[in-house]
Structures are given as structure tokens and as C-alpha cells.
Amino acid sequence: MNLALKEMKKNKVRFVILGSIVFLVSLLTFIISGLANGLSQDNAALIKDLPAGQFYMNEDADETYNLSRIDSSTQDEILSKQKDAVAFSIQMGFINDKAGKQQSVAFVTATDSPLFANVKHQEIILDSSLKDKGIQIGDTVTNNQFSGKFIVKDFVEQKKYSHAPVAYISMEDYQEIYRVKEMQLVFTPDGDASQAYTGLQAFSKSDFLNTIPSYSAEQMSLNMIVWFLVVISGMLFAIFFYMMNVQKIGLYGILKAIGLKTSKLFKMIWTQMIVITVISLVLSITLSQVFNQFAPQGMPFSLSFATITQLSIVFLIIGFIGATISGIQIKKIQPLQAIQQGEV
Amino acid sequence: MTQFTMENVRKTFTNGEVQEEILKGINLTLKEGEVTALVGASGSGKSTLLTIAAGLQPTTDGQVIFEGKNMTTLSADQVRQVRASKFGFVFQFAHLVPFLTVEEQLLLMLEVSESPLKKHEQQREVERILKLVGMDHRKNAYPSSLSGGEKQRVAIARAIIHKPKVLFADEPTASLDSKRSKDVMELIRNLTKTLNITTLMVTHDEEMLMYTDQVIKMNDGKILQNVN
Numbered sequence: 001m002n003l004a005l006k007e008m009k010k011n012k013v014r015f016v017i018l019g020s021i022v023f024l025v026s027l028l029t030f031i032i033s034g035l036a037n038g039l040s041q042d043n044a045a046l047i048k049d050l051p052a053g054q055f056y057m058n059e060d061a062d063e064t065y066n067l068s069r070i071d072s073s074t075q076d077e078i079l080s081k082q083k084d085a086v087a088f089s090i091q092m093g094f095i096n097d098k099a100g101k102q103q104s105v106a107f108v109t110a111t112d113s114p115l116f117a118n119v120k121h122q123e124i125i126l127d128s129s130l131k132d133k134g135i136q137i138g139d140t141v142t143n144n145q146f147s148g149k150f151i152v153k154d155f156v157e158q159k160k161y162s163h164a165p166v167a168y169i170s171m172e173d174y175q176e177i178y179r180v181k182e183m184q185l186v187f188t189p190d191g192d193a194s195q196a197y198t199g200l201q202a203f204s205k206s207d208f209l210n211t212i213p214s215y216s217a218e219q220m221s222l223n224m225i226v227w228f229l230v231v232i233s234g235m236l237f238a239i240f241f242y243m244m245n246v247q248k249i250g251l252y253g254i255l256k257a258i259g260l261k262t263s264k265l266f267k268m269i270w271t272q273m274i275v276i277t278v279i280s281l282v283l284s285i286t287l288s289q290v291f292n293q294f295a296p297q298g299m300p301f302s303l304s305f306a307t308i309t310q311l312s313i314v315f316l317i318i319g320f321i322g323a324t325i326s327g328i329q330i331k332k333i334q335p336l337q338a339i340q341q342g343e344v
Numbered sequence: 345m346t347q348f349t350m351e352n353v354r355k356t357f358t359n360g361e362v363q364e365e366i367l368k369g370i371n372l373t374l375k376e377g378e379v380t381a382l383v384g385a386s387g388s389g390k391s392t393l394l395t396i397a398a399g400l401q402p403t404t405d406g407q408v409i410f411e412g413k414n415m416t417t418l419s420a421d422q423v424r425q426v427r428a429s430k431f432g433f434v435f436q437f438a439h440l441v442p443f444l445t446v447e448e449q450l451l452l453m454l455e456v457s458e459s460p461l462k463k464h465e466q467q468r469e470v471e472r473i474l475k476l477v478g479m480d481h482r483k484n485a486y487p488s489s490l491s492g493g494e495k496q497r498v499a500i501a502r503a504i505i506h507k508p509k510v511l512f513a514d515e516p517t518a519s520l521d522s523k524r525s526k527d528v529m530e531l532i533r534n535l536t537k538t539l540n541i542t543t544l545m546v547t548h549d550e551e552m553l554m555y556t557d558q559v560i561k562m563n564d565g566k567i568l569q570n571v572n
Contacts, residue, residue, distance in 0.1 A: 010443035259428020
């Protein structure tokens with residue numbers, strides 16, 4: 001006999017109230033998680049979309065990539081040793097569109113590599129978000145530090161850096177704008193930290209992302225909110241079942257006295273926890289996907305299937321822990337207590 | 345024929361440095377098909393004796409022999425299994441599961457006792473027992489819609505549905521009025537005789553003694569008088 005479902009059927013209001021709170025908490029968690037992922041993409045899609053590998057910057061740069069200068073001999077040494085390695089630089093700047101309006105961009109230049117867009121002198125490839133600003137392929141754009149003009153050759157999808165669209169330009173044009181000959185960074189796909197180069201500091205991808213100003217601060221605060229909400233949902237289960245168990249001590253004692261196994265009572269609260277969590281998660285996932293479709297344009301929101309699955313599993317585990325903690329009471333209940341108590 | 349005996353049963357409670365002996369060497373024999381009443385003043389040890397006999401708390405010393413086995417040497421789970429399959433309980437309050445119908449209360453007991461009956465046989469047995477206690481017309485009712493007497497009848501039905509060998513009743517009529525008390529006691533006596541159950545009951549109500557076969561009077565942890 002499924003005692004869990006029978007109790008839920010008889011006490012619908014009580015369980016609907018708990019379910020609606022879990023639904024709201026999980027919906028908020030999914031939305032904030034979607035925003036955290038969206039902001040993360042908006043801040044560093046250029047780096048996040050690269051494969052796993054090692055980043056190198058000058059050890060004198062104090063972990064600040066735009067202070068890094070890698071001398072050409074070291075760069076040549078790495079590029080000759082590792083065929084897939086690429087040297088690149090990033091600097092924030094702006095372009096003037098054909099109407100003369102300034103658009104913030106992150107200029108990126110790199111040595112020949114399939115990982116970065118390949119552009120020629122006086123050509124520029126832009127992130128597709130600039131299409132919304134009226135820029136089209138074939139347009140001419142300028143930069144105040146550049147003597148020539150750039151022709152927009154193409155657009156790339158979802159390439160952002162520091163919340164600005166990426167603008168790929170040639171090394172020659174980059175050197176003219178920023179008056180530097182050296183590249184800031186070298187990236188070796190599939191490389192590992194054991195490959196050390198004199199005067200360079202190695203970073204994994206996640207370590208490198210954390211050197212980007214604002215990235216770690218932004219992500220840390222959002223992720224903290226997400227994890228707080230997850231913990232709150234676990235506590236909700238613990239408190240809810242604790243209160244229910246306190247009310248049912250007499251009943252549980254009598255059930256134990258007539259011979260019901262304690263494990264059956266645990267299964268009862270676990271079943272109720274799973275039913276409530278699964279229904280709440282299905283509703284909140286559905287609504288967060290609706291939110292994804294109708295979110296205002298420009299709002300960075302990205303909720304992947306992997307994130308949904310990961311958070312759902314965490315919710316179930318936390319709910320299970322919360323319900324189990326409250327169930328420890330059940331284990332302690334002595335049938336005698338119940339017999340000495342009044343009617344439940 | 346005798347299936348339940350208690351030999352030199354002692355129970356001592358320790359409260360800090362103070363030790364209090366509640367049962368002082370009880371010897372008792374219960375017979376099949378008989379209702380035995382435990383009577384005595386408050387604190388005489390009758391409820392403690394009932395709960396020890398029912399395997400709800402351990403003895404300090406002595407033996408509780410049921411079907412040839414000393415229950416005091418069994419593990420907690422073995423005692424639980426005996427309670428589930430061989431014992432039935434009726435308490436002062438019915439303690440029915442509030443979210444189960446009358447019929448489901450009985451089906452739950454069959455499940456707890458690991459009844460070998462098939463589903464349709466269980467259903468038939470539930471109907472038979474409900475008819476026996478006069479509650480067949482309320483089988484779909486929840487406890488909240490039953491009167492005190494009806495609840496106690498359902499509690500009795502729950503206590504006997506799995507054909508227990510021993511029925512333990514702790515003040516089964518204490519929460520009922522005089523008429524309903526008599527009805528419930530008549531029911532317990534009839535079931536004891538019909539199903540050949542051994543019944544041990546604690547009561548304060550002397551009027552109920554007319555429904556019993558043996559009366560054991562207790563005082564200060566000892567059996568004062570055993571009247572057949």
C-alpha cells in the first residue's frame with residue numbers, strides 16, 4: 001500500500017503549499033542560473049568557446065593579461081614546438097560605424113589558427129550582435145587610432161568579451177592601433193601545466209577566466225545566490241517534514257507498535273519528497289524555458305540542458321538529505337510514547 | 345494449550361541515582377480463548393506488565409515465553425515480527441491512520457503482518473471482519489467522520505484481521521461512554537471466544553470485569569490476587 005500517495009491525496013492543501021514553495025525556489029534558481037550562464041557567456045564567450053588547454057602570459061604581468069607582453073623569441077619557440085598553439089591579444093576599443101556612431105568592441109588579433117577568425121589587412125569580422133546596431137557585411141567602419149578603414153567581411157555568432165562584441169582584425173592593423181609588436185597571450189590546446197616556459201606563467205582555462213576583471217566577482221555572487229536557494233529548498237523539506245513528523249509522532253509510534261518497519265516510514269517521506277520535487281522541477285523547468293523564449297532581447301540568459309540536469313539532481317539530493325534529517329526523529333520514536341499519548 | 349507465560353519478570357527504572365522496581369517478580373499464565381484483566385491502582389505496574397508482555401519494552405530480569413520461545417532473548421527485529429504477525433493491539437485511543445479509509449486500515453495491517461492472502465482474498469477477509477465488528481457499512485469512511493465507538497470498533501478489527509494469537513488491550517473502553525464500553529467489551533469477548541485468541545487487558549472499570557475469564561489484581565509491582 002502506498003501510504004505516501006494516500007496521505008498526499010488526503011492532505012492536498014498541505015502538500016500543494018510545500019510544492020508551490022519548492023516550485024518558486026527552483027524557478028528562481030533556474031532563472032538566476034540562466035542569468036549567471038548568460039552573463040558568463042557575455043563576459044567571456046571568446047575564451048570559454050576555446051577547447052581545454054593552457055594559457056600563458058608574462059609572469060611580470062601580475063596575472064593581468066593586458067599588461068602581458070610575450071617577446072617574439074619565446075612566442076616563436078612555443079609556436080614551433082606546438083603546431084596548434086596560437087598567440088593572441090585582446091584590447092577594449094571602439095569602432096565608428098558608417099553613420100559615425102561609436103560602438104564598443106573588444107579587438108582581437110591572433111596568429112594563424114582555426115581557433116580564431118582569419119582576417120586580412122583592413123578587414124574586420126564582427127560579432128553578430130552588431131547586426132542589430134545596423135552594421136552589415138561590406139560596410140566601412142573606422143577607428144580613431146587607425147589611419148585606414150575596415151571593411152566588414154563577415155559576422156561570427158556569440159563571440160563576446162567583457163560584455164562587448166568581439167572585432168577580429170589583422171595583427172598589422174592591431175599593431176598600428178595599439179602601438180605594440182608583442183602578443184599578450186599564447187594558448188596551447190590540449191596543453192598541460194607541466195609544459196613550462198621561462199618567464200611565462202601558465203593558466204588553465206578556468207584559472208585564466210578568473211583573471212578577467214569582473215568575471216569571478218560577477219560569477220561568484222550569482223553562484224552564491226544559486227547555492228543559497230538550493231540549500232534553502234533542502235531546509236524547506238527538513239522543516240516541513242520535521243513539523244509533519246512532530247504532529248505524527250503518536251501515529252508513527254502506533255504503526256511501529258503494530259509492527260510496521262521504520263524503513264517503510266522513511267520510504268514514505270522519501271516518496272513524498274520525490275513526488276513534490278519532481279512535479280515542482282517539471283513546472284519550473286517548463287516556465288524557465290518559456291522565460292528563455294520571451295526574455296527581453298539583450299538580456300543575457302542561457303540555460304543549458306546540462307545545467308538543468310545538474311541543478312535538478314542537486315535539488316533531489318538536497319531534498320533527500322533534508323527529508324532524511326527530519327526522519328531521524330522517526331527512528332527515535334518509541335511505540336510506548338505513542339501509547340501514552342492521546343489521539344492523533 | 346497454554347501459549348503465553350511470564351516467569352519471575354522484574355522491571356527496574358533508573359532515574360539518576362534512584363532505582364525504582366516497578367515489577368517485582370511476576371509469574372503469569374494466559375490461556376487460549378480467555379480474556380484476562382489486569383486491575384489495580386495507578387502505579388501498581390499493570391500497564392508496564394502489559395507492554396512488557398507485548399514486546400514493547402524489555403524486562404530487567406525474567407522470561408516471557410510465547411509459543412515456546414523466550415521473547416527476552418530475541419532481537420528487536422524478531423520482536424517486531426512477532427508483534428506484526430502474532431499480536432494484536434487495542435489502545436485507549438483508536439489511533440487510526442487519519443488518511444486511510446476504514447477498509448485501508450485493515451489492508452495496511454494485513455500488509456504489515458505479511459499476510460499470505462492474495463489481493464482478492466484480503467479484500468474478502470476485510471469485508472468479513474468489518475461485518476463481524478458491525479462496521480461494513482462504513483468501509484469507505486475516513487476516521488474523521490467516525491464516532492468514538494466506531495473508531496474503537498475499527499481499531500479492534502485492525503487488531504484481529506491478521507488472526508493474532510494474543511490480543512493486548514490497554515484501557516480499550518476508557519475513552520468511551522458506558523453503553524459503547526459495554527458494546528466494545530462484548531465484542532472483544534466474542535472475538536476472543538470465536539477466534540480462540542488469548543486476550544490480556546488493562547482496565548480501571550470494574551463493570552468490564554464481567555466480560556473476563558481471569559482477573560489479576562496488582563499492587564506495588566506484585567500480583568495480589570488471581571481470580572478465575
